[in-house]
Amino acid sequence: MKNPAADRRLPLYHQIRDSIAARIADGEWGAGDCIASESQLAETYGVAVGTIRRATDLLGDEGLIERVQGRGMFVRRADFANSLFRFFRLSTENGQPLTPTSRILSRERVEPTDDVKAHLSLRSGEGAIRMVRTRESGDRVLLHEEIWLSAKAFGAIVDIEISELLPLLYPAYERLFGRVVARAKERLSVASANAVVAQALSVTPGAIVIRIERLAFDHAGNPLEWRISHGSADGFAYEIDVT
Amino acid sequence: MKNPAADRRLPLYHQIRDSIAARIADGEWGAGDCIASESQLAETYGVAVGTIRRATDLLGDEGLIERVQGRGMFVRRADFANSLFRFFRLSTENGQPLTPTSRILSRERVEPTDDVKAHLSLRSGEGAIRMVRTRESGDRVLLHEEIWLSAKAFGAIVDIEISELLPLLYPAYERLFGRVVARAKERLSVASANAVVAQALSVTPGAIVIRIERLAFDHAGNPLEWRISHGSADGFAYEIDVT
DNA sequence: GAGTGGTCTAGACCACTTG
DNA sequence: AAGTGGTCTAGACCACTCC
Numbered sequence: 001m002k003n004p005a006a007d008r009r010l011p012l013y014h015q016i017r018d019s020i021a022a023r024i025a026d027g028e029w030g031a032g033d034c035i036a037s038e039s040q041l042a043e044t045y046g047v048a049v050g051t052i053r054r055a056t057d058l059l060g061d062e063g064l065i066e067r068v069q070g071r072g073m074f075v076r077r078a079d080f081a082n083s084l085f086r087f088f089r090l091s092t093e094n095g096q097p098l099t100p101t102s103r104i105l106s107r108e109r110v111e112p113t114d115d116v117k118a119h120l121s122l123r124s125g126e127g128a129i130r131m132v133r134t135r136e137s138g139d140r141v142l143l144h145e146e147i148w149l150s151a152k153a154f155g156a157i158v159d160i161e162i163s164e165l166l167p168l169l170y171p172a173y174e175r176l177f178g179r180v181v182a183r184a185k186e187r188l189s190v191a192s193a194n195a196v197v198a199q200a201l202s203v204t205p206g207a208i209v210i211r212i213e214r215l216a217f218d219h220a221g222n223p224l225e226w227r228i229s230h231g232s233a234d235g236f237a238y239e240i241d242v243t
Numbered sequence: 244m245k246n247p248a249a250d251r252r253l254p255l256y257h258q259i260r261d262s263i264a265a266r267i268a269d270g271e272w273g274a275g276d277c278i279a280s281e282s283q284l285a286e287t288y289g290v291a292v293g294t295i296r297r298a299t300d301l302l303g304d305e306g307l308i309e310r311v312q313g314r315g316m317f318v319r320r321a322d323f324a325n326s327l328f329r330f331f332r333l334s335t336e337n338g339q340p341l342t343p344t345s346r347i348l349s350r351e352r353v354e355p356t357d358d359v360k361a362h363l364s365l366r367s368g369e370g371a372i373r374m375v376r377t378r379e380s381g382d383r384v385l386l387h388e389e390i391w392l393s394a395k396a397f398g399a400i401v402d403i404e405i406s407e408l409l410p411l412l413y414p415a416y417e418r419l420f421g422r423v424v425a426r427a428k429e430r431l432s433v434a435s436a437n438a439v440v441a442q443a444l445s446v447t448p449g450a451i452v453i454r455i456e457r458l459a460f461d462h463a464g465n466p467l468e469w470r471i472s473h474g475s476a477d478g479f480a481y482e483i484d485v486t
Numbered sequence: 487g488a489g490t491g492g493t494c495t496a497g498a499c500c501a502c503t504t505g
Numbered sequence: 506a507a508g509t510g511g512t513c514t515a516g517a518c519c520a521c522t523c524c
Contacts (some may be wrong), residue, residue: 011493037509044508048495053510061304063486070502076486082486183486190433190451190476208433208451208476233433233451238481242326243306243319243426254512280490298493312491313521335510 007040013054015159016045020055021064025076025219031077031180034198038073078170084186084212088135088231100137102167105133107158109151116148119215119226127151129158134200144200148226151179169225170216179224184216190233197230208233256297259288261262264296264307267318268462282315319411327429327455330481331385331474343380350374350401351432352394359391362458362469364395369482370394372401377443389442390470398422412468413459422467426458433476440473451476 007015014171020035029035029212038056053081056073059065066076092113112120122128131147147169154177157165165172191211198205209230216225250258263278272278281299285292299316302308309319355363355371365371376392390412393399399407399419410416416422434454441448452473459468 013493048497051494052494054493056510057507067510068503070508072503078486080481080485084481084483135370141504146516183484186483186485188481189479190453210433238327238431240325240327240429241426242323242429243321256512282490291516294513295516298510299491310491311522313489313523315490315522 001033010043011109012047012058014046016041016055017058019045020059029075031075031174033075034072068186078182080184080232083184083214084238085143085229087236089137100135100142102165102169103136104162104165105132105134109155109158112148116226119222120150122149122150127155129154131157141201143229143231144197145229146229149224153179153224173224177183179214180218181224182219184214187213188238189213191230193230199228200234203232210236255290256294256301259284259290259295260301261449262288263302267307271347272318274318274417276318278318279317291294321425321427323427326427327431327481328386328472330479332380341387343378344375345378345408345412347374347376347405347408352398352401355391359469363391363393365393365467370398372397373402384444386472386474387440388472392467398468408468416467423461424459424467425462427457430456431481432456434473436473444473444475446475453479 010018010186010235012131016126020041023029024035035041036044038049038052041052041056045052056065058069060073062068063076066074068074091113108130109127110130112122112126116122116128117124117126119129129149129151131149131219133145133147134141135145152175160176170181187210190211193201193203193205193207195205197209198207201209201210210233212229212231214225214227214229215223216227218224253261253458255318263284266272267278269380278284279287281292281295284299288295299308299310303310306319306321306382311317351373353368353373354389355365355369359371361366361371363371372392372394374392376388376390377384378386397416398442401418403419407419413424416424432454434452436444436446436448436452438448441450442453444450444452446452453476455472455474457468457470457472458466459470
């Protein structure tokens with residue numbers, strides 16, 4: 001077993017799932033890479049291919065890997081297709097991401113608030129980066145975003161050509177800092193617009209807006225970025241199926 | 244194959260999944276019933292047990308059945324544990340449903356609005372039932388609900404002892420009318436409280452409230468009930484994990 | 487003890503992708 | 506043609522539930 005910490009009381013295919021997940025988290029296979037084939041894995045783990053299949057089915061269900069017949073199994077790159085932000089027309093009706101334009105309004109190194117410290121697990125004395133940006137589609141501002149990062153990990157971001165950070169931040173984190181966003185927690189609530197948000201969204205101060213907080217993590221579960229976004233509540237509707 | 248309409252181009256285990264799902268929808272096995280065992284199914288369908296396993300795994304993932312080791316496979320009763328309403332403290336922190344008290348304020352047979360007709364697929368001329376109720380926890384009103392039903396299917400509900408409709412409506416639909424709610428679509432948006440809602444929730448008219456619409460379906464996909472609920476936006480927060 | 491689902495094996499053949 | 510994942514089989518043994 002590649003991961004000796006695996007709990008031997010668990011079924012074999014769970015242990016193997018954990019081991020493969022750990023190897024992905026360790027960077028043995030990066031996003032987009034083809035991992036070893038079923039028969040190779042069966043041999044290295046000394047089990048039947050059917051057992052490898054059970055393990056990789058789990059990984060597929062969790063979205064860690066993608067299986068393509070005839071080609072292999074690939075480490076999936078997070079695409080956040082289920083994000084709450086999709087309800088702000090950040091994608092077409094077909095689900096194609098349409099990537100509205102980003103406008104970065106400010107980048108600065110500042111003292112983190114207690115909230116930021118708690119979310120990013122910053123030690124006392126550690127600095128933070130605060131970015132403000134808007135996301136626009138056509139001539140409409142859809143979102144106002146406040147983005148917080150650890151200065152220790154991302155400090156150089158304030159000196160980087162702004163074009164390097166466009167159009168999307170997560171690929172830039174990966175390209176410039178080697179930090180990969182693997183998953184996130186999002187939280188939706190309703191708030192009233194403060195002066196800054198109101199001005200950005202062209203609503204009256206105090207108007208009702210949708211607030212989405214997102215805490216983004218790497219594969220190992222370390223928090224990388226905390227983001228507070230506000231968008232107009234007008235026309236916002238979130239739909240789910242329940243059983 | 245029990246369901247001759249199954250597409251023979253599909254993998255065997257998909258055809259079997261469809262067949263078993265159809266048999267459940269047809270009422271061959273009701274909610275809570277134990278369906279045939281894996282080995283029985285394997286024999287009747289003339290396939291290996293492993294193939295039955297693939298099919299029933301699909302049904303398990305979809306939430307149609309529940310597998311219990313040593314006992315069998317059971318038709319799952321929808322519990323709506325993922326409903327948006329759980330964010331109105333309709334359940335404890337552990338996820339235990341805590342069922343706030345229901346107070347039915349009115350029941351009447353009325354002409355459906357176009358909206359109601361469209362949602363419940365009512366033919367022109369068909370009547371509708373409109374119920375209004377509140378859901379309360381302790382001394383707080385959590386939700387104000389407007390509930391629409393087809394008069395053809397549920398007409399007698401206006402004459403039934405109100406205690407028969409408590410504490411929950413869906414079990415009452417099943418007990419009194421033989422209609423089983425199997426799944427639902429929910430839609431969350433933000434609205435301002437009209438006079439009636441404001442009074443019920445003890446907020447000022449025009450205050451911001453969370454609006455949740457729910458369209459509930461039976462196993463066959465027929466709409467049974469349309470519900471428009473309003474609750475205070477204060478403290479409302481919806482959380483998800485995204486990848 | 488009989489019957490159920492849960493895990494695991496060791497093969498077979500098919501469909502698909504790539505060189 | 507070689508290699509991949511997708512489907513399917515036919516068994517084995519285990520863990521659990523119920524009588």
